[in-house]
Amino acid sequence: MKPARPSSLAALGEDGLIPFLTRGWKGDRTVLAGAGDDCAVLRAPGRGKTLLFKTDAVAEGVHFTAATPAAAVGRKALARALSDIAAMGGVPTHALVTLAVPPGTTPQRLAGLYRGLTRLAREHGVNLVGGETLRAKQLLLSIALLGETSAPPVLRSGGRPGDDLWVTGTLGATRKRKHLAFTPRLAEGGWLAKHRLARAMMDLSDGLAADLPRLAAASRTSFAIDFSALPLTRGATVAAALGDGEDYELLFAADPRHRARLEKAWPFPTRLTRIGLLCPNRRGVSSTPLGHGFDHFQR
Amino acid sequence: MKPARPSSLAALGEDGLIPFLTRGWKGDRTVLAGAGDDCAVLRAPGRGKTLLFKTDAVAEGVHFTAATPAAAVGRKALARALSDIAAMGGVPTHALVTLAVPPGTTPQRLAGLYRGLTRLAREHGVNLVGGETLRAKQLLLSIALLGETSAPPVLRSGGRPGDDLWVTGTLGATRKRKHLAFTPRLAEGGWLAKHRLARAMMDLSDGLAADLPRLAAASRTSFAIDFSALPLTRGATVAAALGDGEDYELLFAADPRHRARLEKAWPFPTRLTRIGLLCPNRRGVSSTPLGHGFDHFQR
Numbered sequence A, B: 001m002k003p004a005r006p007s008s009l010a011a012l013g014e015d016g017l018i019p020f021l022t023r024g025w026k027g028d029r030t031v032l033a034g035a036g037d038d039c040a041v042l043r044a045p046g047r048g049k050t051l052l053f054k055t056d057a058v059a060e061g062v063h064f065t066a067a068t069p070a071a072a073v074g075r076k077a078l079a080r081a082l083s084d085i086a087a088m089g090g091v092p093t094h095a096l097v098t099l100a101v102p103p104g105t106t107p108q109r110l111a112g113l114y115r116g117l118t119r120l121a122r123e124h125g126v127n128l129v130g131g132e133t134l135r136a137k138q139l140l141l142s143i144a145l146l147g148e149t150s151a152p153p154v155l156r157s158g159g160r161p162g163d164d165l166w167v168t169g170t171l172g173a174t175r176k177r178k179h180l181a182f183t184p185r186l187a188e189g190g191w192l193a194k195h196r197l198a199r200a201m202m203d204l205s206d207g208l209a210a211d212l213p214r215l216a217a218a219s220r221t222s223f224a225i226d227f228s229a230l231p232l233t234r235g236a237t238v239a240a241a242l243g244d245g246e247d248y249e250l251l252f253a254a255d256p257r258h259r260a261r262l263e264k265a266w267p268f269p270t271r272l273t274r275i276g277l278l279c280p281n282r283r284g285v286s287s288t289p290l291g292h293g294f295d296h297f298q299r
Helices: A009-021 A070-086 A107-123 A186-194 A208-218 A238-243 A256-265 B009-021 B070-086 B107-123 B186-194 B208-218 B238-243 B256-265
Strands: A031-033 A040-043 A050-059 A091-101 A127-135 A140-149 A164-168 A200-203 A222-225 A250-254 A272-279 B031-033 B040-043 B050-059 B091-101 B127-135 B140-149 B164-168 B200-203 B222-225 B250-254 B272-279
Touching: A009 A107, A009 A127, A040 A091, A040 A127, A050 A070, A050 B091, A050 B127, A050 B140, A070 A091, A070 A107, A070 A140, A070 A186, A070 A200, A091 A107, A091 A186, A091 B050, A091 B140, A107 A127, A107 A140, A127 B050, A140 B050, A140 B091, A140 B140, A164 A256, A186 A200, A186 A250, A200 A208, A208 A222, A208 A238, A208 A250, A250 A256, A256 A272, B009 B107, B009 B127, B040 B091, B040 B127, B050 B070, B070 B091, B070 B107, B070 B140, B070 B186, B070 B200, B091 B107, B091 B186, B107 B127, B107 B140, B164 B256, B186 B200, B186 B250, B200 B208, B208 B222, B208 B238, B208 B250, B250 B256, B256 B272
Parallel strands: A091 A127, B091 B127
Antiparallel strands: A031 A040, A040 B050, A050 A140, A050 B040, A091 A140, A164 A250, A164 A272, A200 A250, A222 A272, B031 B040, B050 B140, B091 B140, B164 B250, B164 B272, B200 B250, B222 B272
């Protein structure tokens, strides 16, 4: 039951849709049972490893439009979750895909979503091991992702007053340019964790203005930013760098004694910029005002 | 920022909503970092254990209505995923919650969802370790669930011709009665796996008529059912027992030499009924016709 170009979801049915969408999925030796059983069955990580667990969803009308190429939507859904694994310094391993789909959606659009998703999964060695489809009013794609790390995962809470603040890449103006095609900073995050060079880290999904205060709060610090140091995407303003969201760059706090080492040893073409520092969290000391980032329930 | 009765989602904002909804979540010693960081960080299962990984979603208008009590919806979302872990003979351990929410939803309704979910999680020792909220047109709640097992997980594919087919509990008429309040058969599934008494197993979510052919196909067998043996929910017809869906009982195949042992040793008040057998998958031998179960894209 694998028609080459099925004409509708109803023609495929639920039992036909899954094999149609998951063609080309194959797991490595950690996948003991993948799509098609009640659960995925996975070999547990070996001794000394820590599990990472994350979900992330994108919805039509919020994160993409009806005009967005389907493969880019599928790619983005997975890339966002990968970015969170990167922010822990981890390695992504297994993913499940939940697809909420309006009945009129064409099988070709769904196949496009899965194509983008499957390609990015393969690039990063992520096993796609199942998921589910359900009827809904709005197209929504949610990824549940497992990862692991041997190094201690880099939490948001490990920053200390006096730590330098760094960001990878450039910030701002990404809604139009980069939000569909960004590269999750898995190599960079993994390197920072392995060499114990980041004390606190997160990925910038809602913009520096929304995300930096979260890192500072988790670390019980305030912060100071040098606006003139912000690495702007070509054509972006400082306001855009603070508020645009969807940069998916890494923000991290590092011991200032490691400053020279970081700059010298950084092995990636990705830009690395020191943008400020964490400050003591004392009454009367307030952080640099940053304006607003993206809030799902206030726009 | 925890108002006792926040008046709207916009008043709470994204950074206020999460602490409001996740009050009362606390993890055991396997939770190294829970809600509030980029990922949940979890101690990996010990030696000899296998990981189970599952997602399941419910949407308003499909699995519940605007009139369904919110706590029952939250409970159901988690219970469905637990039922899949039960069908592997596993123990559920950690869950993430994805909530897609129309902007007009009251914080009280969301709090109700989380209350039902949190209570069931506590009953089964499941750690709620994070998740996310996003704007959407339709209320949708998706659970990503991790579990583990020491015994070999019971797949759908292990059945053999000649195996007895058994079901737990009663079947049918559950859309009106039981679909919100069913008990995931975790104890029963775990016992069957531990004692190696089930060769193939699944949970009945779409009705016996849809689900049994899936188990038989995975086991490369056909099947025969004794309709007069089906354990009917009070007031249910045979057609309802076959087609209603949402029974969330376990269906399993067992070696017929274990028949007496199973009946004698079964330690649960839950009813256990032999309903038929798996048959050789030869040309010309066809399975008992069962009619149709629930198909998400054909109703």
